[in-house]
Amino acid sequence: MERMIAVIGGSGVYDIEGLEDARWQAVDSPWGKPSDEILTGTLDGVKMAFLPRHGRGHVHSPSTVPYRANIDALKRLGATDVVSVSACGSFREELAPGDFVVVDQFIDRTFAREKSFFGQGCVAHVSVAHPTCGRLSAHCLQASRDEGITIHQGGTYLAMEGPQFSTLAESKLYRENWGCDVIGMTNMPEAKLAREAELCYASIAMVTDYDCWHPDHDAVEVADIVKTLMGNAEKARAMVTRLPGLLGAHKPCEKGCDTALEYAMITAPEKRDPALVAKLDAVAGRVLNR
Numbered sequence: 001m002e003r004m005i006a007v008i009g010g011s012g013v014y015d016i017e018g019l020e021d022a023r024w025q026a027v028d029s030p031w032g033k034p035s036d037e038i039l040t041g042t043l044d045g046v047k048m049a050f051l052p053r054h055g056r057g058h059v060h061s062p063s064t065v066p067y068r069a070n071i072d073a074l075k076r077l078g079a080t081d082v083v084s085v086s087a088c089g090s091f092r093e094e095l096a097p098g099d100f101v102v103v104d105q106f107i108d109r110t111f112a113r114e115k116s117f118f119g120q121g122c123v124a125h126v127s128v129a130h131p132t133c134g135r136l137s138a139h140c141l142q143a144s145r146d147e148g149i150t151i152h153q154g155g156t157y158l159a160m161e162g163p164q165f166s167t168l169a170e171s172k173l174y175r176e177n178w179g180c181d182v183i184g185m186t187n188m189p190e191a192k193l194a195r196e197a198e199l200c201y202a203s204i205a206m207v208t209d210y211d212c213w214h215p216d217h218d219a220v221e222v223a224d225i226v227k228t229l230m231g232n233a234e235k236a237r238a239m240v241t242r243l244p245g246l247l248g249a250h251k252p253c254e255k256g257c258d259t260a261l262e263y264a265m266i267t268a269p270e271k272r273d274p275a276l277v278a279k280l281d282a283v284a285g286r287v288l289n290r
């Protein structure tokens with residue numbers, strides 16, 4: 001199967017450079033309007049797509065990002081691998097602003113978002129025990145190292161609802177009691193939805209600040225974040241340009257992300273809601289139409 005690498009750009013990352021035959025295109029989804037048009041093209045012979053998570057000009061808040069439409073639209077375009085690049089706060093002294101972290105676990109504290117493509121009339125339960133793709137994550141790690149970026153392998157990302165930053169008590173709870181490494185507002189339910197859509201998902205968290213637990217950093221300010229964000233965005237773009245060479249156009253994923261729905265469906269075929277089944281054509285057509 002031909003692979004397509006999709007990059008979801010977080011705060012500060014509203015485009016990528018160097019694509020051949022680049023064009024922004026609108027993609028319709030039965031799950032609503034994606035955050036923006038999607039930039040498509042090729043890089044080193046590999047198909048690429050780019051979607052700015054908050055839209056160009058940063059229109060969507062973390063709670064109003066249309067996560068389902070975004071993942072569905074990328075799947076519909078033919079994406080097989082989704083790389084999320086996100087700004088985050090750090091809970092560890094050694095994860096300094098400007099550093100990247102290859103996230104491999106999440107604690108999902110979001111509560112005001114649609115979290116699944118499935119529901120009444122078509123129920124499915126996928127595993128998110130290992131919510132990121134080890135193969136794609138390893139390539140992102142390598143690509144970053146090749147670019148000279150300081151990147152840490154593995155970390156737990158606390159997904160908070162926002163849009164306000166954490167209180168001091170929350171920051172200490174997540175860091176000291178829950179063992180989290182970084183904090184952000186967007187990787188959930190995005191990672192869960194990517195798994196439901198049988199897409200490989202990797203999350204690169206780019207540290208912008210120390211949240212508010214740090215004795216030398218009393219409160220998070222967007223102005224401070226933006227200063228670090230610009231440098232991080234440049235590094236993220238550089239990392240992305242190395243990915244096609246590492247992933248290749250046809251190498252399959254051996255981690256099983258592309259068969260996540262194999263045994264997930266539990267609603268009896270005769271009880272399925274045809275309207276929901278129709279909406280699931282891109283996400284779950286592989287298992288629903290056989």
Ligand SMILES: CSC[C@H]1O[C@H](OP(=O)(O)O)[C@H](O)[C@@H]1O
Nearest residue numbers: 010011053062086087184185186
């Ligand atoms: C601009 S700071 C807070 C904002 O930045 C992060 O967005 P993203 O994950 O899309 O890079 C964070 O999650 C908040 O949405």
Ligand SMILES: Nc1ncnc2[nH]cnc12
Nearest residue numbers: 087088089183184185211
């Ligand atoms: N400290 C923080 N908390 C939540 N989201 C963030 N994004 C960047 N910094 C953050």
